[in-house]
Amino acid sequence: MVPAGRMQASDMLQDWVDDEKMLRHALAVEGVMRYCAEKDGKDPFTVRKWGLVGLLHDLDYQEYPQEHCRKSEEIMREAGYDEDFVRAVVSHGYPVYTDVKPETMLEKTLYAVDEMTEMITAAVLAQPGKNIEDTELPYIMEKFNDESFAVHVNRDVTRKASELIGWSVEQIAEVTLAGLKTVSYEAGLAGEDEEDE
Numbered sequence: 001m002v003p004a005g006r007m008q009a010s011d012m013l014q015d016w017v018d019d020e021k022m023l024r025h026a027l028a029v030e031g032v033m034r035y036c037a038e039k040d041g042k043d044p045f046t047v048r049k050w051g052l053v054g055l056l057h058d059l060d061y062q063e064y065p066q067e068h069c070r071k072s073e074e075i076m077r078e079a080g081y082d083e084d085f086v087r088a089v090v091s092h093g094y095p096v097y098t099d100v101k102p103e104t105m106l107e108k109t110l111y112a113v114d115e116m117t118e119m120i121t122a123a124v125l126a127q128p129g130k131n132i133e134d135t136e137l138p139y140i141m142e143k144f145n146d147e148s149f150a151v152h153v154n155r156d157v158t159r160k161a162s163e164l165i166g167w168s169v170e171q172i173a174e175v176t177l178a179g180l181k182t183v184s185y186e187a188g189l190a191g192e193d194e195e196d197e
Helices: 006-016 020-039 044-056 070-079 083-091 105-125 137-145 155-165 169-181 192-196
Strands: none
Touching: 006 020, 006 044, 006 070, 020 044, 020 105, 020 169, 044 083, 044 105, 070 083, 083 105, 105 137, 105 155, 105 169, 137 169, 155 169
16 A cells, blocks of 8 residues: 555655756656556556656655665655555666666556656757647657757666567657656646746
């Protein structure tokens, strides 16, 4: 069982993160994870759990970038999160920050969509309208294959995730794009006009 609800998890995130870009990334990954769980026919409790794992996956990064994932492990254990929840968060840092390899579908999905969420966000914001509704899969793949674009995105992690989860990189991009469209406003990808309203 996940002991905290969505509001408690959000409060905990904001206790540790105040950077707007990081908060938007957390909301983006939450949305993609929920989308993936729903698409796979998970029950409402599991959908919520997958979303919360996405929401909290970078909980420690702003304050403890050198201890990323490991500090989150401490924080979440103290807050009473179950071991499978904690392990899912920790495993998304494999192999850069941790040696905990993603094994469950929850862990593999987070591992797969995290970097791709960053890639798609960068690609959308590079467009004139900054609206994800105007963004199509071939454009995302073009940007993914352009190593000079969004150099902060670790493409090797996405390729490794592709092997672990059994999806092609294009399939990872497709599901992440679809998931992000469900939380376009929260992720800051709804276009300049909508954000200004």
